[in-house]
Amino acid sequence: MITEPLIAINSLDAVVEDVVATTDFIDIHTHLFSPSLGSLGLWGIDELLTYHYLEAELFRFSPIAPEQYWTLTKTQRADLVWKTLFVDNTPLSEAARGVVAVLSALKLDTSAKTLDPLRAYFRSRNIDEYIPHVFRLAGITHAVMTNDPLDPEETALWIRGVEPDPHFPAAMRIDRILNHWSAHHAVFAVQGYAVDSNGNGTSMKEVRRFLADWISRMKPVYMAVSLEDTFLFPVDDVRTRLFREAVLPTCREFHLPMSLMIGVRRQINPALRLAGDGVGRADMRAVQNLALEFPDNRFLISMLSRENQHELCVMARKFRNLLPFGCWWFLNNTSIVEEMTRERLEMLGASFIPQHSDARILEQVIYKWRNTRRTVGAILAQSYKLLAADGRSVTRDEIQRDVNRLFRTNFENWIQRAG
Ligand code: RAT
Ligand code: ZN
Numbered sequence: 371m372i373t374e375p376l377i378a379i380n381s382l383d384a385v386v387e388d389v390v391a392t393t394d395f396i397d398i399h400t401h402l403f404s405p406s407l408g409s410l411g412l413w414g415i416d417e418l419l420t421y422h423y424l425e426a427e428l429f430r431f432s433p434i435a436p437e438q439y440w441t442l443t444k445t446q447r448a449d450l451v452w453k454t455l456f457v458d459n460t461p462l463s464e465a466a467r468g469v470v471a472v473l474s475a476l477k478l479d480t481s482a483k484t485l486d487p488l489r490a491y492f493r494s495r496n497i498d499e500y501i502p503h504v505f506r507l508a509g510i511t512h513a514v515m516t517n518d519p520l521d522p523e524e525t526a527l528w529i530r531g532v533e534p535d536p537h538f539p540a541a542m543r544i545d546r547i548l549n550h551w552s553a554h555h556a557v558f559a560v561q562g563y564a565v566d567s568n569g570n571g572t573s574m575k576e577v578r579r580f581l582a583d584w585i586s587r588m589k590p591v592y593m594a595v596s597l598e599d600t601f602l603f604p605v606d607d608v609r610t611r612l613f614r615e616a617v618l619p620t621c622r623e624f625h626l627p628m629s630l631m632i633g634v635r636r637q638i639n640p641a642l643r644l645a646g647d648g649v650g651r652a653d654m655r656a657v658q659n660l661a662l663e664f665p666d667n668r669f670l671i672s673m674l675s676r677e678n679q680h681e682l683c684v685m686a687r688k689f690r691n692l693l694p695f696g697c698w699w700f701l702n703n704t705s706i707v708e709e710m711t712r713e714r715l716e717m718l719g720a721s722f723i724p725q726h727s728d729a730r731i732l733e734q735v736i737y738k739w740r741n742t743r744r745t746v747g748a749i750l751a752q753s754y755k756l757l758a759a760d761g762r763s764v765t766r767d768e769i770q771r772d773v774n775r776l777f778r779t780n781f782e783n784w785i786q787r788a789g
Pocket of ligand 2: 399400401728
């Protein structure tokens with residue numbers, strides 16, 4: 371019998387780096403769209419530069435007023451961001467460095483003085499060949515979308531019929547239902563569902579019918595919501611009833627996990643539009659109460675505040691129906707990803723999902739996954755070194771098994787497990 375060799379401590383960095391580099395990942399939360407959803411999908415240099423993470427940074431370096439910025443065309447905005455953050459200043463931030471990494475991976479000029487040559491490159495791409503090329507550069511096989519059944523632009527496309535794309539699984543995002551019932555319940559009526567403003571009468575039954583209809587249309591791999599830092603459960607409100615009587619029973623009926631992304635403070639500076647959201651520490655008792663009351667539901671959980679990360683690990687040790695995932699949004703910076711990943715490995719072993727990209731623009735998956743491989747790979751190698759120093763060396767197969775779990779099969783099992 372041939373036995374796999376044990377990896378010597380001084381080879382661990384190289385072996386882990388190689389395993390991480392050669393394993394295809396699943397990107398479990400993005401804002402990308404399949405080509406079948408047409409113009410919703412964003413890509414190219416103008417979109418990359420007008421990413422809201424960079425717009426927030428623009429206003430720190432440029433005197434332009436947000437109101438004036440929004441009057442510019444997208445091309446003018448991209449020019450201003452490029453000049454401000456990439457020519458007049460060094461692109462040191464994570465989001466700015468990301469654009470550089472994308473251009474470099476595509477073999478484009480990272481120090482261009484004007485955007486014209488870059489625009490010409492992106493214009494000449496054929497999207498059907500370009501998407502697989504970008505996925506290959508990013509080392510991913512799937513990008514899970516974020517699909518809103520109450521977004522007028524998106525619903526029109528789904529109702530007309532969307533060709534399912536195996537590389538872009540859908541995720542049904544129900545913020546408008548759970549967070550803004552009073553503003554959106556009327557749209558249910560337009561789609562033919564009998565609900566009222568208080569969520570009484572037939573409302574819960576009709577929301578279930580609505581969700582079931584959209585599940586059959588979108589075939590989502592999970593349902594999702596983002597929740598504010600002040601989110602509490604249970605309380606005496608429509609949202610608690612929606613969770614209890616419509617959303618979570620539907621998840622159970624269709625064997626779908628529920629993804630909760632908690633801790634956002636929406637629109638703390640509305641003048642910045644999409645870039646105007648902030649973060650706050652949340653009360654983890656809401657997660658505890660959900661996990662305890664609904665043992666037959668599976669939850670994907672991402673907390674936005676750094677201060678909630680340790681509590682989330684403790685919570686996941688108590689409730690097997692919680693699967694922590696990602697270093698979300700403001701946490702997706704090398705220093706914080708390092709800290710969170712180390713903490714999660716120490717407390718949960720390989721029973722979590724280290725990262726998702728949250729990409730809004732196609733090419734961002736290149737830099738976001740490159741960063742993840744670099745940062746998480748080094749931390750994983752360090753864990754194996756400690757294990758070896760304490761008396762147990764590992765084989766390449768074992769490393770491969772862990773990397774598969776972290777970046778593929780924990781998710782696959784979570785979405786496939788019945789009940
Ligand atoms: O990371 C982001 O791009 C945010 O604007 C949000 O979209 C966040 O990821 C979310 O899904 O709500
Ligand atoms: Zn997101």
